Amino acid sequence: xTEDKLKQSLAILNPIRTVELKDKTRNFEAxxxxxxxxLETPNTLSVLLCEQIAESIFWMRRHVExxxxxxxEATAEKIDKAQSxxxxxxxxxxxxxxxxxxxxxxxxxxINDELKDTRSNSIAKSFDxxxxxxFVSCAKEVRIADDLIQRQMLNIRHLQRSLDAIDMxxxxxxxxxxxxxxxxxxxxxxxxxxEAD
Numbered sequence: 001x002t003e004d005k006l007k008q009s010l011a012i013l014n015p016i017r018t019v020e021l022k023d024k025t026r027n028f029e030a031x032x033x034x035x036x037x038x039l040e041t042p043n044t045l046s047v048l049l050c051e052q053i054a055e056s057i058f059w060m061r062r063h064v065e066x067x068x069x070x071x072x073e074a075t076a077e078k079i080d081k082a083q084s085x086x087x088x089x090x091x092x093x094x095x096x097x098x099x100x101x102x103x104x105x106x107x108x109x110x111i112n113d114e115l116k117d118t119r120s121n122s123i124a125k126s127f128d129x130x131x132x133x134x135f136v137s138c139a140k141e142v143r144i145a146d147d148l149i150q151r152q153m154l155n156i157r158h159l160q161r162s163l164d165a166i167d168m169x170x171x172x173x174x175x176x177x178x179x180x181x182x183x184x185x186x187x188x189x190x191x192x193x194x195e196a197d
Contacts, residue, residue, distance in 0.1 A: 009036035013047045019055045028058045040167060049163045053156055060152035067145035072097045074134035082115055082123035082130060100127060 013036070021028045032054035039046055072094035079092045092111065100108040111127045124130040135142070 005039055005042060006033060006037040009039055009042040009047050012042055012044055013051060019051050028054060031057050046163055046166050049159050053159045056152045056155040060149055063145050063148040067142055069094060070138050070141050071134060074138040075131045078123055078130040078134045079111055
């Protein structure tokens, strides 16, 4: 059933498509197809709104990833800066920081030990301290990413309201049609009953 709705929605969308993202991961298409397959009665406007919602979700996810990467890179930079000049030939990457944050206690402990060994380290004495300093140093970039994420969330909400209004309109019309049919049946029954008397 949803496969039919998806085919119907894609048939409507393809000739009028407004969003063409060069997304090698195919995330945008997956989001779009999920939204389109959920449409109860696909029409041009609802399909276009789903396309816009999919684009907003795609960019919101991308901004969240960007924000995370900003923090990871800044933390790695603070760790390396805290260790520089103190005999440590190891440099840490954003991926190392991510692994430590995801629970690699061995790596986190190694970083903490190296930071404690650096005598006149004025940046931070622990992994968490470097992370806190990194957050402060890139607060402006994080705020920008948060604003972009918030903007996409607002777009999604507004588009969803529009989509709901379109969907609700068809439901109201269907309900009114059913009510009208019921009234007509009742009227016919009343006329039939009055003729029988």
